[in-house]
Amino acid sequence: MGRSTHCHLTLLFLLCWAENPDSERPSCDRCDPRLSCDCSHGGFTHVPVITGRALTIDLSFNNITELTPDDLTGHIHLRALSLHGNRLAVIHPSAFDPLWNLEKLDLSDNQLTALNHQWFDKLGALQQLNLLDNPYSCLGSPPLFQGLVRLRRLGFGGPALEEIKRGELAGVTQLEELTIHANNLARYEPGALADMWPLGQVTLSLHGPFLTNPALASAVLADVSYPNTPIVLEDLHLIGNETVQPLKETAKRRIRSITFRNISLSDEAIVYILVLLDGVPVSNFLSEDVTLTGEGRWEPARQTDQKGIDEVSVRNVVILDVFKFVSFLQLSFLLQYPRKVSVINAQVFVVPCRSSQLLENLQYLDLSENLLTDLTLAETLCNGEGTMEDLRVLNISGNSLKSLSTVSRLVAKLSKLTHLDISKNRYSSMPPVCPWPHTLRYLNISKAKLTTVTHCLPTTLEVLDLSNNDLKSFSLFLPVLRELHLSGNKILSLPLGSLFPNLQTLTIQSNTLNMFGHSDLQSYRRLQSLQAGQNKFICTCDFVSFLQSRIKGAGNVHITDGEESYVCDSPLYLQGEPVNQVSLTIVECHQVLFVSVSCGLALCVALLVFVLLWRLHAFWYVKMTWAWLKAKRSSRCRRHRNAAGSEALLSYDAFVSYSERDASWVDNFLVPELEEPRDSIDNSQSPRPLTLCLHKRDFLPGHWIVDNIMSAIERSRRTVFILSENFVQSDWCRYELDFSHFWLFDGNAGGEAAILILLEPLSKDDVPKRFYKLRKLMSSTTYLEWPQDEEKSAEFWRSLRKALRGEE
Numbered sequence: 001m002g003r004s005t006h007c008h009l010t011l012l013f014l015l016c017w018a019e020n021p022d023s024e025r026p027s028c029d030r031c032d033p034r035l036s037c038d039c040s041h042g043g044f045t046h047v048p049v050i051t052g053r054a055l056t057i058d059l060s061f062n063n064i065t066e067l068t069p070d071d072l073t074g075h076i077h078l079r080a081l082s083l084h085g086n087r088l089a090v091i092h093p094s095a096f097d098p099l100w101n102l103e104k105l106d107l108s109d110n111q112l113t114a115l116n117h118q119w120f121d122k123l124g125a126l127q128q129l130n131l132l133d134n135p136y137s138c139l140g141s142p143p144l145f146q147g148l149v150r151l152r153r154l155g156f157g158g159p160a161l162e163e164i165k166r167g168e169l170a171g172v173t174q175l176e177e178l179t180i181h182a183n184n185l186a187r188y189e190p191g192a193l194a195d196m197w198p199l200g201q202v203t204l205s206l207h208g209p210f211l212t213n214p215a216l217a218s219a220v221l222a223d224v225s226y227p228n229t230p231i232v233l234e235d236l237h238l239i240g241n242e243t244v245q246p247l248k249e250t251a252k253r254r255i256r257s258i259t260f261r262n263i264s265l266s267d268e269a270i271v272y273i274l275v276l277l278d279g280v281p282v283s284n285f286l287s288e289d290v291t292l293t294g295e296g297r298w299e300p301a302r303q304t305d306q307k308g309i310d311e312v313s314v315r316n317v318v319i320l321d322v323f324k325f326v327s328f329l330q331l332s333f334l335l336q337y338p339r340k341v342s343v344i345n346a347q348v349f350v351v352p353c354r355s356s357q358l359l360e361n362l363q364y365l366d367l368s369e370n371l372l373t374d375l376t377l378a379e380t381l382c383n384g385e386g387t388m389e390d391l392r393v394l395n396i397s398g399n400s401l402k403s404l405s406t407v408s409r410l411v412a413k414l415s416k417l418t419h420l421d422i423s424k425n426r427y428s429s430m431p432p433v434c435p436w437p438h439t440l441r442y443l444n445i446s447k448a449k450l451t452t453v454t455h456c457l458p459t460t461l462e463v464l465d466l467s468n469n470d471l472k473s474f475s476l477f478l479p480v481l482r483e484l485h486l487s488g489n490k491i492l493s494l495p496l497g498s499l500f501p502n503l504q505t506l507t508i509q510s511n512t513l514n515m516f517g518h519s520d521l522q523s524y525r526r527l528q529s530l531q532a533g534q535n536k537f538i539c540t541c542d543f544v545s546f547l548q549s550r551i552k553g554a555g556n557v558h559i560t561d562g563e564e565s566y567v568c569d570s571p572l573y574l575q576g577e578p579v580n581q582v583s584l585t586i587v588e589c590h591q592v593l594f595v596s597v598s599c600g601l602a603l604c605v606a607l608l609v610f611v612l613l614w615r616l617h618a619f620w621y622v623k624m625t626w627a628w629l630k631a632k633r634s635s636r637c638r639r640h641r642n643a644a645g646s647e648a649l650l651s652y653d654a655f656v657s658y659s660e661r662d663a664s665w666v667d668n669f670l671v672p673e674l675e676e677p678r679d680s681i682d683n684s685q686s687p688r689p690l691t692l693c694l695h696k697r698d699f700l701p702g703h704w705i706v707d708n709i710m711s712a713i714e715r716s717r718r719t720v721f722i723l724s725e726n727f728v729q730s731d732w733c734r735y736e737l738d739f740s741h742f743w744l745f746d747g748n749a750g751g752e753a754a755i756l757i758l759l760e761p762l763s764k765d766d767v768p769k770r771f772y773k774l775r776k777l778m779s780s781t782t783y784l785e786w787p788q789d790e791e792k793s794a795e796f797w798r799s800l801r802k803a804l805r806g807e808e
């Protein structure tokens with residue numbers, strides 16, 4: 001029994017073992033070349049298998065519920081791990097142990113109900129830890145962060161955080177950034193956060209404590225407020241005297257920068273805040289996502305001293321009751337101090353001239369993302385008649401302005417204005433000329449609807465942004481321009497560089513540029529950085545090789561917008577291909593060269609072959625063969641016709657084949673001797689005359705010579721070849737020889753049809769090899785030698801006659 005249970009258990013264990021291993025785990029290989037792996041939004045319920053070389057792993061927004069000890073093994077190189085937005089509830093105490101090199105860990109927005117100090121035991125390199133928005137109610141003991149000596153950024157807390165005790169943050173010092181979500185904090189031991197020093201920036205969400213437990217909020221603020229530590233307070237709902245009292249602690253500690261984020265404020269609260277900050281040197285007063293529930297009646301704070309205020313910034317303001325909201329006029333006590341004012345996205349449609357006049361110290365005004373029009377801007381800038389004389393930067397981006405001449409007129413007298421941002425407005429045309437302050441260096445008219453540029457643009461500009469308009473070209477001389485932004489237009493070619501002798505940066509992405517090259521860039525004398533991606537590039541060889549060399553860093557101009565944004569648009573087969581990965585072959589790149597070189601080569605080869613053939617006498621052979629074939633055919637025809645009696649055809653005793661140079665011998669010796677024989681001295685009977693066929697005499701004029709030869713050979717009983725050096729060199733003789741030869745072996749005349757006469761001593765070896773037929777004949781047929789010695793000539797003639805008559 002016991003043994004059988006044991007067996008079953010083993011089996012079960014084996015089964016489990018077989019089902020468990022890595023192969024069951026999904027994998028994620030969305031890693032970029034920098035070994036940063038983006039496995040977010042992957043629907044993973046467990047940590048997937050990821051390459052052990054990864055430096056950054058983003059597993060945010062998955063459904064991971066648990067981290068086992070094995071999930072992260074092998075990731076010793078990992079620098080950053082994000083598990084934000086999962087459903088992590090269980091983390092094994094040693095889950096992070098392999099991550100010796102981890103610098104950033106994000107566990108925010110999960111389901112961790114308790115934190116365990118063992119998780120962090122081995123993470124000595126950790127610099128950033130985010131534990132925000134998990135449902136734990138306290139940090140717990142022993143202290144979690146004791147071993148994290150390098151920790152610089154820490155975030156903890158969440159909706160469930162109830163208490164912070166002294167000692168829980170032991171070991172944490174020198175933070176650059178501390179974020180605590182403690183909207184529902186109920187208990188705080190004073191001093192719990194006091195040991196952190198220096199502290200770069202503190203962000204606190206203390207909604208509940210400010211509303212219901214000001215003393216607790218005060219205690220927290222007292223522990224983290226230092227003059228040089230900017231403080232950000234989030235999620236506050238400030239309504240009356242009580243709720244703002246905690247700020248007294250920060251005021252007491254003479255804090256300089258305070259930011260409210262996601263805050264709703266009543267008039268009363270604002271007044272109490274101003275009273276609290278009376279005489280406190282808060283220089284930066286910033287707020288974001290503000291809801292103003294009051295009517296702007298802040299004048300009860302008129303007597304307070306706000307001299308220290310340097311910067312006031314309000315972004316994303318919702319005024320609940322816009323129509324009851326009073327002007328800022330009563331706030332002159334506030335407005336006269338700041339040098340920098342931003343009221344961004346705050347439904348501002350006008351700042352009355354009288355309010356503007358109060359802004360005596362103003363150097364920087366940002367009214368972007370509001371509702372200004374040309375008309376209300378004129379009011380805001382007091383029609384361009386001497387307000388804000390110190391203004392250096394004016395940002396009215398994102399309003400509803402239409403007339404460039406109006407804005408230029410309004411700012412013309414701002415004699416210190418250097419920066420003007422009028423982007424995201426509705427300018428559609430440019431007047432021919434515009435007045436501008438002589439100091440203007442920076443002008444941003446991006447995201448408008450301009451179609452052309454004119455001399456309205458001041459020549460004093462150093463930075464000009466005209467991106468996202470409808471420009472088709474840009475040609476204006478701007479001698480001191482350093483930066484030109486032309487992205488998102490419809491420009492076809494790079495502007496002429498000689499117009500901008502000082503240009504250092506040019507962005508011209510997303511236009512309709514087809515290509516650019518070395519000479520285009522050379523016209524820019526000082527250009528260092530070029531961004532020209534996302535254009536419709538025609539990937540010619542010149543362009544591809546030029547760009548590839550630039551990407552590799554050749555030349556003074558650097559392509560700074562990433563090689564992957566340069567993509568071919570045409571030719572079709574390269575469409576969508578990154579220029580950097582295109583490799584064009586030599587054939588595609590140097591077509592003319594290629595064609596001419598290959599033609600030249602072919603010509604050379606042809607010439608070579610020609611020379612070779614000529615050297616090998618191939619033409620002669622071809623000519624011969626052709627003539628031969630033709631002759632053979634016509635001879636066959638003839639024979640067919642005359643099938644009756646071949647003997648009747650034979651009208652000559654011999655056809656004499658000889659070279660023209662040997663004609664004298666033939667005329668003087670051969671013909672007389674054979675055709676008109678003298679009476680021989682010793683013989684009573686004179687020899688019968690023989691009829692000879694001589695081409696000079698017997699060939700039919702007007703017939704093709706080959707035919708003539710053919711028929712001569714056919715109609716002669718014998719063929720006599722007068723061999724000599726001359727013969728060997730004569731083409732016709734060779735033909736004749738060949739024809740006869742073919743006749744000899746083809747026909748029925750037999751081996752004796754050819755008679756060779758050697759006019760001069762000529763051995764077989766003197767005959768060139770290609771006359772193999774002659775050589776063959778010479779070796780097979782006995783030949784007659786013309787004797788040098790005259791006495792022997794009679795003997796010669798006798799032998800010849802004998803041979804001709806066929807008598808041996």
Ligand SMILES: *[C@@H]1O[C@H](CO)[C@@H](O)[C@H](O)[C@H]1NC(C)=O
Nearest residue numbers: 041042043044061062063087
């Ligand atoms: C996570 O799981 C829940 C419930 O099991 C499911 O509704 C949700 O769609 C899943 N989320 C993802 C990203 O897969």
Ligand SMILES: *[C@@H]1O[C@H](CO)[C@@H](O)[C@H](O)[C@H]1NC(C)=O
Nearest residue numbers: 207234235236237262263264
């Ligand atoms: C803003 O604060 C309120 C409490 O005052 C809170 O309910 C809300 O979630 C916060 N909004 C954001 C975006 O944090």
Ligand SMILES: *[C@@H]1O[C@H](CO)[C@@H](O)[C@H](O)[C@H]1NC(C)=O
Nearest residue numbers: 240241242243244245272275
């Ligand atoms: C506001 O509250 C503080 C402390 O609770 C009190 O000292 C002060 O007088 C109050 N101010 C006004 C104007 O009620």
Ligand SMILES: *[C@@H]1O[C@H](CO)[C@@H](O)[C@H](O)[C@H]1NC(C)=O
Nearest residue numbers: 344366368369395397419421
């Ligand atoms: C002007 O405001 C816009 C929108 O707030 C911002 O993007 C831009 O950078 C600002 N311009 C300057 C010159 O600060």
Ligand SMILES: *[C@@H]1O[C@H](CO)[C@@H](O)[C@H](O)[C@H]1NC(C)=O
Nearest residue numbers: 397423424444446463465485
């Ligand atoms: C010009 O304004 C646009 C829109 O506000 C902004 O995105 C861009 O960065 C500005 N250009 C420069 C050169 O500052």
